[in-house]
Amino acid sequence: MTDAAAPRRPPRPARPPRPLDEGWREFVTPEGVDxxxxxxxxxxxxxxxxxxxxIMLGVLIAITLLLLVLQLRANxxxxxxxxxxxxxxxxxxxxxxxxxxxxMRPGAATPGKxxxxxxxxxxxxxRLTANAVFARNAMRELEVFLPASFLxxxxxxxxxxxxxxxxxxxxxxxxxxxxxxxxxRLGDLAAGTMVVKAPRxxxxxxxxxxxxALVGALAFxxxxxxxxxxxxxxxxxxxxxxxxxxxxxxxxxRIRGKIGWEAPLEVSDMAFLGAYYAGLRARLESRLLFGHRxxxxxxxx
Amino acid sequence: xxxxxxxxHRFRAEREADWRRLESxxxxxxxxxxxxxxxxxxxxxxxxxxxxxxxxSMARAISLDQGLVGYLESxxxxxxxxxxxxxxxxxxxxxxxxxYEWPAAVQALWRETLVSAxxxxxxxxxxxxLVSRDPDWFYGFIPQALASGRDPTATTAFLRDTLYSKASxxxxxxxxxxxxxxxxxxxxxxxxxxxxxxxxxxxxxMIFNGCMAGAFLALFASRGLALQATGWMMIxxxxxxxAVTLAGAAGFSVGWAVAFPGERTRVDAAAxxxxxxxSVMAGVVVMLFVAGLLEGFARQLIQADAVRLSIAAASxxxxxxxFYLPRRARPA
Numbered sequence: 225m226t227d228a229a230a231p232r233r234p235p236r237p238a239r240p241p242r243p244l245d246e247g248w249r250e251f252v253t254p255e256g257v258d259x260x261x262x263x264x265x266x267x268x269x270x271x272x273x274x275x276x277x278x279i280m281l282g283v284l285i286a287i288t289l290l291l292l293v294l295q296l297r298a299n300x301x302x303x304x305x306x307x308x309x310x311x312x313x314x315x316x317x318x319x320x321x322x323x324x325x326x327x328m329r330p331g332a333a334t335p336g337k338x339x340x341x342x343x344x345x346x347x348x349x350x351r352l353t354a355n356a357v358f359a360r361n362a363m364r365e366l367e368v369f370l371p372a373s374f375l376x377x378x379x380x381x382x383x384x385x386x387x388x389x390x391x392x393x394x395x396x397x398x399x400x401x402x403x404x405x406x407x408x409r410l411g412d413l414a415a416g417t418m419v420v421k422a423p424r425x426x427x428x429x430x431x432x433x434x435x436x437a438l439v440g441a442l443a444f445x446x447x448x449x450x451x452x453x454x455x456x457x458x459x460x461x462x463x464x465x466x467x468x469x470x471x472x473x474x475x476x477x478r479i480r481g482k483i484g485w486e487a488p489l490e491v492s493d494m495a496f497l498g499a500y501y502a503g504l505r506a507r508l509e510s511r512l513l514f515g516h517r518x519x520x521x522x523x524x525x
Numbered sequence: 526x527x528x529x530x531x532x533x534h535r536f537r538a539e540r541e542a543d544w545r546r547l548e549s550x551x552x553x554x555x556x557x558x559x560x561x562x563x564x565x566x567x568x569x570x571x572x573x574x575x576x577x578x579x580x581x582s583m584a585r586a587i588s589l590d591q592g593l594v595g596y597l598e599s600x601x602x603x604x605x606x607x608x609x610x611x612x613x614x615x616x617x618x619x620x621x622x623x624x625y626e627w628p629a630a631v632q633a634l635w636r637e638t639l640v641s642a643x644x645x646x647x648x649x650x651x652x653x654x655l656v657s658r659d660p661d662w663f664y665g666f667i668p669q670a671l672a673s674g675r676d677p678t679a680t681t682a683f684l685r686d687t688l689y690s691k692a693s694x695x696x697x698x699x700x701x702x703x704x705x706x707x708x709x710x711x712x713x714x715x716x717x718x719x720x721x722x723x724x725x726x727x728x729x730x731m732i733f734n735g736c737m738a739g740a741f742l743a744l745f746a747s748r749g750l751a752l753q754a755t756g757w758m759m760i761x762x763x764x765x766x767x768a769v770t771l772a773g774a775a776g777f778s779v780g781w782a783v784a785f786p787g788e789r790t791r792v793d794a795a796a797x798x799x800x801x802x803x804s805v806m807a808g809v810v811v812m813l814f815v816a817g818l819l820e821g822f823a824r825q826l827i828q829a830d831a832v833r834l835s836i837a838a839a840s841x842x843x844x845x846x847x848f849y850l851p852r853r854a855r856p857a
Binding site: 253254255257259260261305306308309312313315316319320330331332343345347350351352353354355356358359360362363364365366369370393397410413414415416422423424425426427428430431432433454457458461462465505506508509510512513 | 531532533534537541544545548554555558559575578581582586587588589590591592593595596598599600601602603605606607609610618699700703704706707710711714715717718719721722779792793795796797798799800801802803804806807
């Protein structure tokens with residue numbers, strides 16, 4: 225009877241343990257390179273949605289005012305009907321096709337999303353089809369307009385109870401993104417999409433070459449350079465790029481103490497850190513070429 | 526070259542020009558679309574993209590400069606979405622949608638369509654029987670605002686008049702058509718979205734929709750106006766009810782996929798059903814546009830029962846043939 229006991233489905237492959245920096249997601253291109261996308265946070269998406277809502281409201285008010293003005297100016301028989309038709313169709317198009325239209329463009333983002341540096345991608349790395357965009361936005365009826373209708377509903381007795389139950393039920397859909405790892409809302413689930421951060425970055429100067437100090441002006445011994453690993457190097461890079469005076473002074477004191485630096489000549493904190501960064505990177509990178517990647521300072525060589 | 530002492534320095538110096546070139550092309554594309562590129566630049570794009578990708582892999586292996594790796598990641602992501610993004614021409618897509626995609630999606634949902642139609646018919650028959658037995662049931666099915674005087678207390682003459690009311694002037698018809706189209710489309714999209722909640726709300730909506738039609742018909746039938754009322758309702762109703770049925774079917778398919786995903790994961794099943802349902806729904810909006818025109822214009826302009834009924838029959842035939850006539854598969 226081993227057959228009956230066998231599971232119906234093949235067991236799922238065990239998930240790798242969660243990385244410490246949550247919110248990053250693997251995204252492998254057909255060329256086999258992982259682009260590592262960052263999932264947009266709930267707050268960012270709310271911000272984008274509020275922006276879009278404000279824009280839609282603004283457009284609606286503008287259309288209404290324009291039509292009113294036109295009606296007052298041109299006072300012939302068809303104008304009022306034409307205005308009504310325009311308003312009805314305009315409202316419908318805005319409510320349903322504002323999101324769809326913008327997300328089908330190459331940028332795959334509404335103005336609100338673009339302002340927050342977000343875009344829509346498919347979860348499997350394939351093309352974002354018109355169908356997927358339609359599906360993810362049609363679900364908005366369930367997530368926004370249904371709860372809103374319960375919000376404005378009134379009732380007495382049993383009806384009131386039903387309204388409360390309905391509000392709780394529809395609240396599940398609103399808060400759905402908070403309860404999964406990829407911050408998917410229902411629309412994303414129904415369309416196989418997700419929203420990621422896609423900021424534009426500029427290429428910044430290489431600190432080890434064009435940094436604040438001339439490379440080689442200060443010489444460090446190997447023992448001094450072996451005090452830290454890659455993780456500390458990255459922190460140091462951030463400190464140097466931000467160049468906040470107090471942080472630089474603090475970090476500089478810390479490092480001087482740790483490596484037992486006795487100043488042969490007086491150097492500024494910034495110059496000292498720049499030189500140490502260049503030296504540490506040269507040391508770590510050359511070891512990297514030999515296959516030793518020293519993760520952090522606890523990773524003894 | 527004393528200052529290029531690090532491997533990562535030399536690596537960056539050799540490739541930086543190509544990255545900058547890709548970046549400038551991408552900035553142009555993101556602003557003005559693919560049209561802003563000439564032929565040579567279009568050919569150059571994938572090559573630059575692959576170079577940037579290999580640079581990224583390399584940078585991750587040999588460089589510890591986070592600024593560089595971050596820049597390359599962002600550059601490659603932007604280029605990836607251009608190279609693998611949607612690029613078919615809109616007109617071609619539209620033609621393909623009506624010729625192949627939409628009918629195929631509707632055909633694939635035949636089971637759900639059947640269920641959806643049966644629910645609606647069941648609602649209609651149930652309401653018809655109930656209202657025929659006891660006219661008070663009418664108020665349970667039809668909201669006061671929608672009835673606008675057409676209830677069991679109305680006179681037969683009044684009811685007959687509502688069937689053949691002419692709009693006061695032609696211009697009122699366009700407003701009516703626009704209102705009906707937007708209102709019905711919103712309900713259809715809502716029915717689709719509700720399907721996600723495990724089908725039940727959509728089923729309720731379908732039954733209720735049938736109930737309203739059944740209650741109206743029962744009221745008119747009790748005054749011997751059954752045939753006339755059928756013509757009045759079905760001239761647009763065939764198209765409209767079919768569209769709503771399809772919207773319900775699309776909703777059912779999503780809800781079913783969420784509840785019973787079968788061999789696939791729930792997320793994959795939902796995404797597949799959602800995309801197919803969306804394809805049906807895009808067509809449903811078009812159908813409701815046609816229905817809006819029929820209801821807003823044709824019903825008011827055509828007063829003869831026979832013509833109304835024959836339009837209803839013709840539209841049923843046309844939609845049936847369009848969706849379910851076997852056809853060749855889409856050429857690849």
